[in-house]
Amino acid sequence: MPMQQEGAAVVRGWGRCLLLQCRVAFHGMFVRRFSRLMQGLVLGLLGFLPPVSHAHDVLGNLNAVGSDTMAELMLRWGERLEQSHPGVRLQLQASGSASAPAALIAGTTLLGPMSRQMLPRERASFTERYGYPPTAITAGKDALLVVVNRHNPIESLSLRQLDAIFSDNRQCGGEEAIEQWQQLGQDEPPGRIHLYGRNRVSGTHAMFRRIALCGGYFRNKVNVFPGSAAVVSAVGSDPLGIGYAGLNHLTADVHVVAIGEPGQAVVPSRQTLRNNQYPMARHLLIYANLPPGGSLPPTEQAFLDLVLSPSGQEIVEELGFVTLSIPQLNLQRRQLGLPELGSKDDVR
Amino acid sequence: MPEPVPFSSLHRHRQRRDRLATALITAGGVGVLLAVLAIGIFLVTGVLPLFLSDNGPSLTALWQPQANVDGVVEYRWLPESLKGGGIPQVNLLPLVWGTLEAALWALVLAIPLALGAAAHSSLFMSPRLRHRIRPTLELMEAMPSVVLGFIAGLVLGPWVERHLAETFTVIAALPLGILLVAGLRRCLPGAIRHWLSLRWAALWLIPCLAGSVIVALWGASYWENLWFDGDLRAWIEIHLGLDVQARNALILGLAMGFAVMPGIYALAEDALSDVPKELCEGAQAMGATRWQTLTKVMLPVALPGIFSAVMIGAGRAVGETMIVLMASGNTALMSANPLDGLRSLASSIAIELPEAVMGSSHYRLLLLAALALFIFTFVVNTLAEVVRSRLRQRLVRQRSMR
Numbered sequence: 161m162p163m164q165q166e167g168a169a170v171v172r173g174w175g176r177c178l179l180l181q182c183r184v185a186f187h188g189m190f191v192r193r194f195s196r197l198m199q200g201l202v203l204g205l206l207g208f209l210p211p212v213s214h215a216h217d218v219l220g221n222l223n224a225v226g227s228d229t230m231a232e233l234m235l236r237w238g239e240r241l242e243q244s245h246p247g248v249r250l251q252l253q254a255s256g257s258a259s260a261p262a263a264l265i266a267g268t269t270l271l272g273p274m275s276r277q278m279l280p281r282e283r284a285s286f287t288e289r290y291g292y293p294p295t296a297i298t299a300g301k302d303a304l305l306v307v308v309n310r311h312n313p314i315e316s317l318s319l320r321q322l323d324a325i326f327s328d329n330r331q332c333g334g335e336e337a338i339e340q341w342q343q344l345g346q347d348e349p350p351g352r353i354h355l356y357g358r359n360r361v362s363g364t365h366a367m368f369r370r371i372a373l374c375g376g377y378f379r380n381k382v383n384v385f386p387g388s389a390a391v392v393s394a395v396g397s398d399p400l401g402i403g404y405a406g407l408n409h410l411t412a413d414v415h416v417v418a419i420g421e422p423g424q425a426v427v428p429s430r431q432t433l434r435n436n437q438y439p440m441a442r443h444l445l446i447y448a449n450l451p452p453g454g455s456l457p458p459t460e461q462a463f464l465d466l467v468l469s470p471s472g473q474e475i476v477e478e479l480g481f482v483t484l485s486i487p488q489l490n491l492q493r494r495q496l497g498l499p500e501l502g503s504k505d506d507v508r
Numbered sequence: 509m510p511e512p513v514p515f516s517s518l519h520r521h522r523q524r525r526d527r528l529a530t531a532l533i534t535a536g537g538v539g540v541l542l543a544v545l546a547i548g549i550f551l552v553t554g555v556l557p558l559f560l561s562d563n564g565p566s567l568t569a570l571w572q573p574q575a576n577v578d579g580v581v582e583y584r585w586l587p588e589s590l591k592g593g594g595i596p597q598v599n600l601l602p603l604v605w606g607t608l609e610a611a612l613w614a615l616v617l618a619i620p621l622a623l624g625a626a627a628h629s630s631l632f633m634s635p636r637l638r639h640r641i642r643p644t645l646e647l648m649e650a651m652p653s654v655v656l657g658f659i660a661g662l663v664l665g666p667w668v669e670r671h672l673a674e675t676f677t678v679i680a681a682l683p684l685g686i687l688l689v690a691g692l693r694r695c696l697p698g699a700i701r702h703w704l705s706l707r708w709a710a711l712w713l714i715p716c717l718a719g720s721v722i723v724a725l726w727g728a729s730y731w732e733n734l735w736f737d738g739d740l741r742a743w744i745e746i747h748l749g750l751d752v753q754a755r756n757a758l759i760l761g762l763a764m765g766f767a768v769m770p771g772i773y774a775l776a777e778d779a780l781s782d783v784p785k786e787l788c789e790g791a792q793a794m795g796a797t798r799w800q801t802l803t804k805v806m807l808p809v810a811l812p813g814i815f816s817a818v819m820i821g822a823g824r825a826v827g828e829t830m831i832v833l834m835a836s837g838n839t840a841l842m843s844a845n846p847l848d849g850l851r852s853l854a855s856s857i858a859i860e861l862p863e864a865v866m867g868s869s870h871y872r873l874l875l876l877a878a879l880a881l882f883i884f885t886f887v888v889n890t891l892a893e894v895v896r897s898r899l900r901q902r903l904v905r906q907r908s909m910r
Contacts, residue, residue, distance in 0.1 A: 255862060256862065256863070258862065258863040259862060259863075328576055328584070328586065329576055336578075337578060350742055350745075350746070351741075351742060351745045351746075352745060352751055354753060354754070359838075359859050359860075360587070360588070360859070360860060360863050361859075361862050361863045369588070377586045377588050377589055377597075378586075378588070380582075380584060380585065380586070380602070380839055380840045380841055381839055381841065381849075382839065383753065383754075383755055383837035383838065383839055383849060384837065384838040384839070384851075384859065385838075386833075386859070390662075393662070394666075394754060394755075397666035397669075397670075397754065398666070398669065398754050401754075
């Protein structure tokens, strides 16, 4: 019967196929085992050799998990490092500052960029896990800006007014909630204030809450966005909008509000940030998992060397953040066991 | 040339293969069931400690409004308050409300469009066109919801906010334009009417609709100036006291309606096409118009299928995350105003889970939100299935009685 024959052929064909697969799999396993053995041998032998030059070890993936505000900065530093050390590849996961401590504690990364200080709770669980506290490296300075639409004439806001605008429970002691632009003593724009802000993972959110809301709660009315750029673009297209974002997300559609009591309000600038006049300044931090007395792997070390060098600080400047002075840089470099910079490498 | 195999051996082979296939399928089915059950159990065991512990939010806090410093009594979702001391203000109602409101607006847009399209394409449309349009709509369903959310949040939202009058005019003008064209078509001489056949209406209506959109955009500023002092938005805010947000339930409904529509269309169209041909032909032979055939014969028969199509669309709208996340502004409000923002259960989970510490009461609250979603979709799907089988049984009984 032709049908039967066909069926038998199919069955036999499958059988043969299966056998072949098995053989291939066994073969693959054997070869892989063998090559791993060889690899181990070679590596073991290499271990006895004296370490070669430092630059040769700067290789492989460089992982970093953390702040969204610092994402572009990290990427640019990564690019610069890849130029000088072609074997390096930066893998950045920038979902918000709160993700950095989690990743550092879990051990998935050694570097966690954060746009706020670690909370005592986060620091404690790191110390509990490793037996030593994380090392904080300041890489630059940033400011939290309050932005409004460019057609909005408002010049300055006090912290108390900000609290009355954004907060539900007014911890800073404002008299009444501010819901209309008219309550701020101006005719334009007519209507309610539309609030824009970040989601709770972000360091920007946490910092605004700590400084401007005195630790209070945001109103339910705040439109929540998962990125600072989205906040700025939303405020840019909404004449009634007000929002907060980091320094480097500014666009031409929004204008920055000076912060402080009328007459003493401070506009965020390089000057006011460096001498700590602006009330909502913050440090851009990179937390590192650095054992006391030990050192980071060469790739991480090279990255931080770049960050704390004049060329790394140039990138900080280019992206609109504020750079550190040479003594400040040297302070950080000493922590990491890096050679100090001379005064001739001055950064503007 | 392979030698012939005795019949019995091949037979045994087949039997064995059959048995294997049956076992695999059964195992798969049981596995899926167990997985669903396991998800439910995981959620319940995750949520329970919330109610058993003393320092967590109490049950009443989850469902009752609370006052803030101004004495304004509101339903609040403030997960920050879980850590800050004081009475936690975490009320799930705004999230439930937001979820249902978003789904409602999506369905308000999707149901008439999808059912209308299904009726038209199964009864009137030329088969050639229909075979082109169906894959296109299926492609639309395959579009990632992130893309839709992105368009809705970044392009549509700001535009609608600035051109509120234009938006409302366009929404009103599209159906009116179609009615107008239909009226005009009746007055046309026979030759042109024959050329503009109903079977190809989907194509020649496009320029007509584009025309009505242009007229609407042009006319909107006219009546906005006439009645609303040139700014509808300010008028609504001042005279009606309503908030007009850039990310609002209406835009969300538009975007999510587009996401839900192809699914409803495909299922409803299947249901309508499954109506036995002889029924329609019989009705038309007795002198029924096509409209009568549709409403009196096809719809009653296809009702179970259409109902389940709508329910499955509702389930999708409730569970949708990315579109809501990007187009709604995520403001946990309880307002019936369609121009206000909202926050759904699903998008709350997506936003807040990354920073909720495992085992904290915030984490458990989010699990509770997930449980609520799970129960809701479960109930909706079960309801769809039950109603569908009931309707089908009734139909069969009716038919056998005749």
